[in-house]
Amino acid sequence: MSRVVTARGDGLTRRSFLKVTALAGGAVSFGLASPEVLGNPGRVGANQRLVIAHIGVGGMGMTHLANMMRFQQEGKVRVAAVCDVDDNRLEAAVENAGAGVTPYRDYRYVLERKDIDAVVIATPDHWHAVQTVHACQTGKHVYVEKPASVTVREGQAMVAAARANKVAVQVGAQARTAKGAWHTCRAIRNGIVGKVRRVSCWHYANPVDEKPVPDSPPPEGLDWDLWLGPLPWRPHNLRYQPAHFRWLMESGGGQIRDRGAHQFSTILWCMNADHQTSFTVEAKGRPPARGLWDCPVEMEVIYQFKDPDWTLEWGQPGNKVGQTEFGNVFWGDNGHLVLEWEGGYRPANPEAIHFKLPPGGQEVYRTDEYEDFNMNHKADWFKAIREGHLRPAVDIEIGHRTATLCNLGNLAYLLGRKLVWDGTRQEVVGDEQANRLLSRPQRYPYVL
Amino acid sequence: MCSDLIAAIRSSDDAVSAAAWQSAGNHGSAAVGPLAELLSDPQAEIVRRGKRALYRIVRHAGRPGARGEAQAVERELLAALKHAGAGGRRELLWLLSEIGGPSAVGPIAALLADEAVREDARCALTRIPGRKATAALKAALKRSPADFRPALAESLRQRGVNVKGYPSRKLAPVAQTSVGPLPPR
Numbered sequence: 001m002s003r004v005v006t007a008r009g010d011g012l013t014r015r016s017f018l019k020v021t022a023l024a025g026g027a028v029s030f031g032l033a034s035p036e037v038l039g040n041p042g043r044v045g046a047n048q049r050l051v052i053a054h055i056g057v058g059g060m061g062m063t064h065l066a067n068m069m070r071f072q073q074e075g076k077v078r079v080a081a082v083c084d085v086d087d088n089r090l091e092a093a094v095e096n097a098g099a100g101v102t103p104y105r106d107y108r109y110v111l112e113r114k115d116i117d118a119v120v121i122a123t124p125d126h127w128h129a130v131q132t133v134h135a136c137q138t139g140k141h142v143y144v145e146k147p148a149s150v151t152v153r154e155g156q157a158m159v160a161a162a163r164a165n166k167v168a169v170q171v172g173a174q175a176r177t178a179k180g181a182w183h184t185c186r187a188i189r190n191g192i193v194g195k196v197r198r199v200s201c202w203h204y205a206n207p208v209d210e211k212p213v214p215d216s217p218p219p220e221g222l223d224w225d226l227w228l229g230p231l232p233w234r235p236h237n238l239r240y241q242p243a244h245f246r247w248l249m250e251s252g253g254g255q256i257r258d259r260g261a262h263q264f265s266t267i268l269w270c271m272n273a274d275h276q277t278s279f280t281v282e283a284k285g286r287p288p289a290r291g292l293w294d295c296p297v298e299m300e301v302i303y304q305f306k307d308p309d310w311t312l313e314w315g316q317p318g319n320k321v322g323q324t325e326f327g328n329v330f331w332g333d334n335g336h337l338v339l340e341w342e343g344g345y346r347p348a349n350p351e352a353i354h355f356k357l358p359p360g361g362q363e364v365y366r367t368d369e370y371e372d373f374n375m376n377h378k379a380d381w382f383k384a385i386r387e388g389h390l391r392p393a394v395d396i397e398i399g400h401r402t403a404t405l406c407n408l409g410n411l412a413y414l415l416g417r418k419l420v421w422d423g424t425r426q427e428v429v430g431d432e433q434a435n436r437l438l439s440r441p442q443r444y445p446y447v448l
Numbered sequence: 449m450c451s452d453l454i455a456a457i458r459s460s461d462d463a464v465s466a467a468a469w470q471s472a473g474n475h476g477s478a479a480v481g482p483l484a485e486l487l488s489d490p491q492a493e494i495v496r497r498g499k500r501a502l503y504r505i506v507r508h509a510g511r512p513g514a515r516g517e518a519q520a521v522e523r524e525l526l527a528a529l530k531h532a533g534a535g536g537r538r539e540l541l542w543l544l545s546e547i548g549g550p551s552a553v554g555p556i557a558a559l560l561a562d563e564a565v566r567e568d569a570r571c572a573l574t575r576i577p578g579r580k581a582t583a584a585l586k587a588a589l590k591r592s593p594a595d596f597r598p599a600l601a602e603s604l605r606q607r608g609v610n611v612k613g614y615p616s617r618k619l620a621p622v623a624q625t626s627v628g629p630l631p632p633r
Binding site: 090440 | 493542575
């Protein structure tokens with residue numbers, strides 16, 4: 001009989017995890033008669049509709065809103081509010097969400113509302129941690145876009161806030177609930193290519209701001225101060241927003257922090273390596289010669305893990321093995337397996353799909369309620385809330401560990417030296433400057 | 449040598465200027481003053497190159513085992529701080545936040561009274577470890593204008609100081625939208 005392994009790799013189904021924990025009567029207390037399950041103010045009952053607000057309704061934010069409207073049609077949630085610092089986007093979101101949905105510019109109005117159970121955060125990366133921590137502190141469950149954070153200390157604060165306030169924080173790296181990554185995960189964990197000692201990623205280059213423009217007043221309807229939030233103040237420039245934030249280290253961190261957050265999450269899952277929090281990291285890259293954007297155009301980052309020993313390589317362009325724009329390869333003793341994209345938007349390799357679990361092999365758990373992986377990832381979040389265990393597939397702890405890989409890759413590039421990361425102490429060994437850069441002081445009052 | 453570096457950074461040829469600022473790390477403290485002058489250049493691209501060159505120097509000097517180099521760079525950054533405009537002061541403060549030690553605290557703390565850059569100075573002091581920075585923030589809390597004190601209190605709390613009063617404003621909403629909800633059907 002196959003053993004079932006959860007996203008946490010603890011050998012239990014979520015359902016049996018709940019039973020064991022309830023029987024043990026430990027720190028997490030819930031059960032059929034608990035107030036949380038029956039539904040008290042600020043807590044959601046098992047059969048209660050979640051009241052949702054969306055913070056950030058730009059590109060991905062609108063996908064989340066569309067998902068949530070479908071959940072609303074199915075009677076699972078009620079969308080109560082939408083929020084954006086750009087009135088133009090906000091107006092579009094209101095049109096999509098319909099009557100009965102209140103628009104806000106300032107997310108803190110959303111957090112003041114006692115009737116809202118949960119928020120979906122899809123703002124630029126530099127806002128993720130502050131808004132997540134504040135939402136947790138006001139008792140809201142959180143679905144936050146990846147990467148979880150832009151610094152290690154932000155990630156730590158997010159984990160602490162989720163635990164202290166007993167809320168579920170799901171990070172939007174959807175592959176751990178997606179079919180493509182799941183096929184790959186169970187195939188890799190069960191030896192389809194033998195022991196894997198190296199995983200390499202390929203990805204196309206980051207863009208260059210070839211035609212820089214001078215600073216200019218923010219467009220009408222955009223609250224520039226709120227857009228900057230925790231970042232140091234500076235004049236508006238059209239190369240910051242709406243979507244360009246990705247190409248600045250401070251706000252986006254390039255593709256290693258965008259797609260990398262997807263790919264690294266999937267790879268850690270497949271490698272059963274969530275516990276391998278210590279590693280070394282070296283990086284090199286070619287910075288853009290001009291323009292506002294400062295993320296390296298090409299980049300190579302090498303992570304070395306110990307016990308078990310394996311290497312993770314981020315490459316822009318890297319060694320492209322598959323057909324699509326980005327992906328990764330698991331190099332094993334008996335061959336290699338390709339995963340294109342991150343296992344969500346693309347299916348798994350046919351070898352992985354048709355892989356038969358060997359006798360005594362490890363089955364891998366994933367929530368499987370929706371074919372659409374964006375919907376399924378949210379269903380997994382709802383499940384964690386309703387079942388009361390508050391640990392979705394990409395719980396904030398996993399999101400933080402994944403973001404740590406991304407952030408330390410960028411830090412090694414910026415500092416131009418190898419970093420030795422002690423995951424237990426959450427610090428770089430013997431490098432005071434690197435340790436200072438694990439956090440970035442935030443502009444008041446946009447602080448953790 | 450520094451004049452060659454500056455001339456190359458000013459080159460209209462991207463290949464030349466990029467190679468120059470990317471190699472700035474090895475120029476060390478001697479290049480800090482001339483590069484800091486670029487921070488007030490009227491051309492945004494020159495300012496960016498100057499800033500990126502300065503970061504190369506600070507991050508090279510900040511490597512383990514090079515405290516002497518870091519201190520030399522710190523001295524030059526502090527000297528440049530006296531002459532820079534507001535934009536330049538802002539950049540220099542963030543550079544100092546990465547390698548600044550006790551000797552940087554006084555000059556940075558002085559800028560807590562400079563309304564144009566006081567928030568950047570507060571952030572820099574928040575990042576610099578040690579009792580001297582904490583003491584400077586405490587002193588500033590007593591003498592700063594009322595509207596700046598909650599931010600200083602926040603810095604002190606982040607450093608583990610128990611501050612009475614000045615409740616955090618982080619959860620207080622302020623910005624209103626002009627967008628209204630759709631009318632009920």
